[in-house]
Amino acid sequence: MRHRMVSRRLQFPADFHVSPRNASPGISASAEPHSVYDAWLASRELPGGNGAYLVPGGQRALNAKNARLALYVTQTCTLDFLKILWGLNPLRTTLMMSLNIIRSLFPAFRGYSQALIVDELQSLIASESFTWTRLVYLVLTEVFRRVIEGCLDSFAASNENVVLGSARFFIEYKQMEQRLRLDIPTLADPTVRALLQESELFARSFGGGGFGMLSPLDFIHVFSLMTEIASHIVLIVSLTSGPFHFGILCLSIFSTLLPLFLSWFSCSRDQKEHVASVKEARASDRQERLRNLAYSDSHRPEIELFGLGDWILKSWSGARKIVLSFEQPAYARNTSIIDQFNLMELISAIQNIPLLLLLQSPAASLGSLTVYRHSIQSLVYAFRNLVTTARMAFQGIFLMSAFTASMRLKPKLNPKHDELVRYTSVLGGASISARGLSYTYPGSSEPALKNINFSLDAGETLAIVGYNGSGKSTLAKILLRIVDFDKGSLLVNGVDIRRYNPDEYHSHLSAVFQGFSKFSTTVKENVGLGNVEKIGYRSAIETAIRLAQADTLVESLPNGLKTMLETPGFESMSYPGMMFQDETSQRHGLSGGEWQRIALARAFMRANEPGVDLLLFDEPTSALDALAQNQIFETLEKISRSPSGERRKTIIFITHRLSTARRADKIAMMENGTISEFGSHEELMTKNGAYAALYRASV
Secondary structure (H helix, E strand, O other): OHHHHHHHHOOOOOOOOOOOOOOOOOOOOOOOOOOHHHHHHHHOEOOOOOOOEOOOOOOOOOOHHHHHHHHHHHHHHHHHHHHHHHHHOHHHHHHHHHHHHHHHOHHHHHHHHHHHHHHHHHHHHHOOOOOHHHHHHHHHHHHHHHHHHHHHHHHHHHHHHHHHHHHHHHHHHHHHHHHHHOOHHHHOOHHHHHHHHHHHHHHHHHHOOEOOEOOHHHHHHHHHHHHHHHHHHHHHHHHOOHHHHHHHHHHHHHHHHHHHHHHHHHHOOOOOOOOOOHHHHHHHHHHHHHHHHHHOOOOHHHHHHOOOHHHHHHHHHHHHHHHHHHHOOHHHHOOOHHHHOOOHHHHHHHHHHHHHHHHOOOOOOHHHHHHHHHHHHHHHHHHHHHHHHHHHHHHHHHHHHHHHHHOOOOOOOOOOHHHOOOOOOEOOEOOEEEEEEEEOOOOOOOOOEEEEEEEEOOOOEEEEEEOOOOOHHHHHHHHOOOOOOOEEEEEEOOEEHHHOOHHHHHOOEEEEOOOOOOOOOEHHHHHHHHHHHHOOOHHHHHHHHHHOOOHHHHHHOOOHHHOEEOOOOOOOOOOOOOOOOOOOOOEEOOOHHHHHHHHHHHHHHHHOOOOOOEEEEEOOOOOOOHHHHHHHHHHHHHHOEOOOOOEOOEEEEEOOOHHHHOOOOEEEEEEOOEEEEEEOHHHHHHHOOHHHHHHHHHO
C-alpha cells in the first residue's frame, strides 16, 4: 500500500518532456540536444550510418560526442531522478550512502591493523620476549575487529536491499503504468519501441544489473571506490619516510603491476573500444527478429504450412555468423611471442626482493611491507573496479535517459489540452458521421480504407458486410478509436472524435473483436474483465453469461465459474485481487464457439450499463449455429431499448451472414476499402448492385 501511495504522489519534473513527433532527427557533433529524448536518440546513431541506429541495448561508443550527450543527460535529469528515488526511503537511503563511504575505509584500516600486528610480532621476536598470551591477544583483537566489520557489512547489505527493492518497485510500477497508458499507434512507432526496450533494460538493472548495466543507486559505489583509493594513498604516504622506504615502495609497486603489464602487453594490445558497424547492427537486428519468429507460437501454423523452417534457419545462420565474427575477442585473434614463456617464476622472485631488502636492514619493518603490498594491490583492484564501474555507468546513463524520456511519451490519440472535449451522451445512443475517411497501415503503400462516407443516427443499427479484406475490421478499429485515420473527418454526437479523450470515450463503448482475447485464467475472470469494476459481483457476471446464452456451458464445466481455461499461446492474466491459482491446476479447453460465447459475455458485462451508447460487434456469432445467432441478436435488440421500447443504444455489427444483416436499419457494403453501397436492405436490393448479388448468392 505504501508503494502504491508513493507511486501516485511522486511525479517527474516538467522538463522531462518528450514527443517523438517533435524530436529532431539527429544531433550533429557540435549541436546541443534539445531534450533528453534527443540525447538518447543521438547516442544510438552509428557513425557514418546514414540514419542507422544501434539495436536497443547496444553499447555506446566512448567518444567525445557521446561523452557530451552523457554530460547533458546527467545535468538535465540525474539529480532530479535521484531525488525522487531518495524520496521513497529518505532515512534508509541516507544511511546507505553513509555506510558505503564508511565501508570504503575498511580495506585501508584492515591493512593498517594487520601491519601493526606484524610489527608487534616482529618486535616481540627480536626482543626475545615473545609470549603466546600476547599473540592470542593480538589475534582476538583482529577477530573482534572483523566481527564488527562483518556485522556492519551485513546490516549495510540488508539496508541496501530494502532501498533497492523500493526503488525497483517504483521503477517497475512506473514502467508498467506508462506501457498501459500508451495506445496502439504510439507503440507501433519503431523508435518508440526501441525507447521502451531500453527503458525496460533500465528497470531490470535494479534487480541486480546484467547486460553491462549499472543501477543508478550503484553510482554511490563510484564515490566509495574513490574514497577507498584516497584512503590507501594517505596510508602509503604516511608510512613512507626516507629514501629506503621509498625504494621499497617503488619495488612493491613494480612487482604488483608487472603481472598486469605483461597481461596487457600479451593479450590486450588490440582490445580497443568496440564500435558497432552498420553491418553488425543490421545483422544483430535480423538475427533477433528471426529468432523471435522461430519461437513464436502465433506464427507456427504459417511456418509449418508454407515450409519456412529451412529458410529461417539459413537466414538466421548467416546473420548469426556476422554477429559472432564481431564478438570474437581480440586475444583469440592476436597472440604474442611473450605468451609462449612462463614468467610466473620471475614474477615471484621480483615480488620477494622487497622482503629480502627489509631483512637486511636493522630498521626494517615487515608491517610496512605488508601495508605496501596490501594497499597497492587494493589500489590496483579499486582502480580497475572504478574503470569498470565508470564504463557501466556511462552506458547506464543512456538507459536512464530512455526511461526518463519514455515517462513523458504522450499517446498519439490523446488530444491537446485546449482541444479536449468531454463526452456527452445524447438521447437514443451515439450518432456517427464519417466523411472522406482514409487510412493506410504503417509500412503499407496501399490504403486499407479510402473515402469512407456514411451517417448513422442515434439508436440506429448498422450492419457492415463485404468480402474478406475489404476493410471492415479496420473501420471498426477506427470507430472504436483504437487507431487513427489519415484523412477525412469522423464525428460522434456531433463532435470530432479526435477531441475526445480515448479512455473516456471507451468507457461509453462495448465491443467484441474478431480476434478476441483468450485469457489463461478462470471463467469468472475471463467474463468479468469486460467490466473490472464489477468483477467481484457474481450476479453481474451471471447476468452477462445468461445474456450471451453461455449459462448452460458454464454449468457443464468441472468447477463452474472457477474453472481454469486452457489457452495455448496466450500469457496468463494477473492483477491485484485476482484469486490465486496453482499452476498445476487442471485447465479446461473450449471449442471456438464456446470461446465466442465467453467473449460475448465479456462484452455484455458493460453493454447493459446505462452509460454505454455504442455497441460494436465484429463477427460476434461466426462460430455459432443459426439458432444461437438469432438468440444473440435478439438479446442485442432487447438491451438496446428501454423498458418502454425507446432506442437507447447504437449498434454496429460486422457479419458475413447477410440473413443477419437484414435485421439492421442500415447496411454498409464494403469493397476494396470503401463503402460502395449504403442504405436499408430493401433499398440495396432495389438497386440490384453488389449487395443484392452477394445476398442472392448467400441464400
